[in-house]
Amino acid sequence: MKEIKINLKNPYSVIVTSTNSHLNFWFEQKKVGQLFIITDQNVDSIYADYFRSFEQKIIGKYIIKPGEDSKRIEIILDIYRALLKNNVDRRCTLIAFGGGVVGDIAGFVASTYKRGTNLVYIPTTIISQTDSSVGGKNGFNLDGIKNIIGTFYQPNLVYIDVNLIKTLDYRNFKNGMAEVIKYGLSLDENLFRFIEENKRAIKEREIDKLKYIVSECVKLKAGIVERDELDLGERHILNFGHTIGHSVETMFDFNILHGEAVAIGMVYESYIALKRKLISEDIFDRLIKILEYFELPTNINIDNYKRFKDIICKDKKNVDNNIKIVLPQGIGRAIITTDVKADTIVQNIQEYNRRLL
Amino acid sequence: MKEIKINLKNPYSVIVTSTNSHLNFWFEQKKVGQLFIITDQNVDSIYADYFRSFEQKIIGKYIIKPGEDSKRIEIILDIYRALLKNNVDRRCTLIAFGGGVVGDIAGFVASTYKRGTNLVYIPTTIISQTDSSVGGKNGFNLDGIKNIIGTFYQPNLVYIDVNLIKTLDYRNFKNGMAEVIKYGLSLDENLFRFIEENKRAIKEREIDKLKYIVSECVKLKAGIVERDELDLGERHILNFGHTIGHSVETMFDFNILHGEAVAIGMVYESYIALKRKLISEDIFDRLIKILEYFELPTNINIDNYKRFKDIICKDKKNVDNNIKIVLPQGIGRAIITTDVKADTIVQNIQEYNRRLL
Structure with a gap:
């Protein structure tokens, strides 16, 4: 215990x-x-x-x-x-x-x-x-x-x-793993490595491994909540993958699980970070690989980019019409920024989706 | 200011x-x-x-x-x-x-x-x-x-x-005065005396007098709220007049203003205190007099005491079926007690009402 x-x-x-x-x-x-x-x-x-x-x-x-x-x-x-x-x-x-x-x-x-x-x-x-x-x-x-x-x-x-x-059925299990991977990539390099090194045991739900990853996530969250209980600043760092993820959830009318949307959000937000040279190709690939290992989606086909942009602009987290987004900066670190425009977000999603063709 | x-x-x-x-x-x-x-x-x-x-x-x-x-x-x-x-x-x-x-x-x-x-x-x-x-x-x-x-x-x-x-129309003005009198009698002897000595100026709503009584009440409440924000103990002292008052409001389906019900509640609760020798006849009379000066009701005719008892027993403030009641102890002091039974409350109301006949 x-x-x-x-x-x-x-x-x-x-x-x-x-x-x-x-x-x-x-x-x-x-x-x-x-x-x-x-x-x-x-x-x-x-x-x-x-x-x-x-x-x-x-x-x-x-x-x-x-x-x-x-x-x-x-x-x-x-x-x-x-x-x-x-x-x-x-x-x-x-x-x-x-x-x-x-x-x-x-x-x-x-x-x-x-x-x-x-x-x-x-x-x-x-x-x-x-x-x-x-x-x-x-x-x-x-x-x-x-x-x-x-x-x-x-x-x-x-x-x-x-x-x-x-x-838990497997879809809900991996849905949660998306958030665990989020904690690792944006906040804790050791946790990210632990997931990579123990992915098979985690997938098989070995109790000790589950206990470890759950308590590491709780500790990370506890520290942030203690410093920003009312979500006025630092707590926003927990929203890595969520700016785009929430918009994906809304766009698809919640016919997608939260973790799945966050997985997709993390990929696109990391792609923005990659383009800004905040992370390397290697880190980006490691994210894709671990998501794929847990059979989480890593992209989504958007047929109406105009509507998607509108949804992003209406996000509850926006303040004064500035979009708040969390970008990874290496592994285990991330930044909160408002200097990524909605247009840029949409362009990057389009560009990444084209790259996959 | x-x-x-x-x-x-x-x-x-x-x-x-x-x-x-x-x-x-x-x-x-x-x-x-x-x-x-x-x-x-x-x-x-x-x-x-x-x-x-x-x-x-x-x-x-x-x-x-x-x-x-x-x-x-x-x-x-x-x-x-x-x-x-x-x-x-x-x-x-x-x-x-x-x-x-x-x-x-x-x-x-x-x-x-x-x-x-x-x-x-x-x-x-x-x-x-x-x-x-x-x-x-x-x-x-x-x-x-x-x-x-x-x-x-x-x-x-x-x-x-x-x-x-x-x-404010006069009925709503005096409705508020009931709460001010409550603060004086249960928490602050000086305030109670001030109201007695300046009742006419208060009734005429002289700004300086209003400012004084309002800020004294706020100070009293602030101190209590600081010590018991979540209403787990001391804050209950503010409920003098309210145990019986709330039941009167419910009994009469809110066709009575809150302050009017509290005025009636204060009289009956003070009568219980009088019977227990917590206050003197003199203090009880001073309460009646000041309420009457502001034309607040000091008793109410209850036609169904059984129903009234049921209402008292269902009060939100009760814990483990014990009725919480605040009794004055002199002027400017009060106690919170749970040792007054619903039957005693009803008997005392009946007795006081008979005394008025």
């Missing part, structure tokens, strides 16, 4: 382990009373027994449909009503048991129901274990705009059981 | 003044850019010109219907959409220009739109100037349950212009 402290105003721990047995211990230690579980149908069908050893604490469970479409105000209102019906008070602990969608919904509910209840995240996907469960962001979609409403709300505990990854 | 600092993680100021002229200065000093105003029809009809000197900064305005019924999710969603339509980003400042309802709605919107925008409160009623604008609470109602959804979100500035109180 590893314990990583997140030193914010109300400090909390991220526990990385491969069993559910420390959870009960933590509940006892913190004198946690009633629990209310928010999960999704997939997770519930596999892990209905996960909480058996403290079943008597559970006063209710809300099961959402899996997928981004659940991140709607109607679902959130329905959860509020379920909590009221179960007489959930502020001292009750909500458990977010699932991937990013469950975490986003449960986090928002916990931060707003009776002005804030206790919250424990138990992320079940590699993407939520390494990324969304740490940092306190939550949210829901409105009129098709992703995460446009939400808060920053830190949980009392993030409990990462890497064993849960074992049952 | 008085400036009171609220020393939370992100400190901010409460400015108490009797003009709008310092507002522009603050905007310049803080390099505030775009403004989006949230207000209500009443305030807008009287004070549409209040922001004239920096009109060019204003990019939009949303005007709600006055009254508690606006605190609904449908209104909040409609405001989100208005903000999106006006391309409001996180660096824009929302202005909550109105009483408690406007503040509650605008505060919630500011804390959740794009995970948090800047917020300036300009409270226009005595109740919002002395109470709801300081402390960061916001919220809306769901299924008839008041403020059941909300967050703690601190503004960047609270700008209190007591001159705005001049145009």
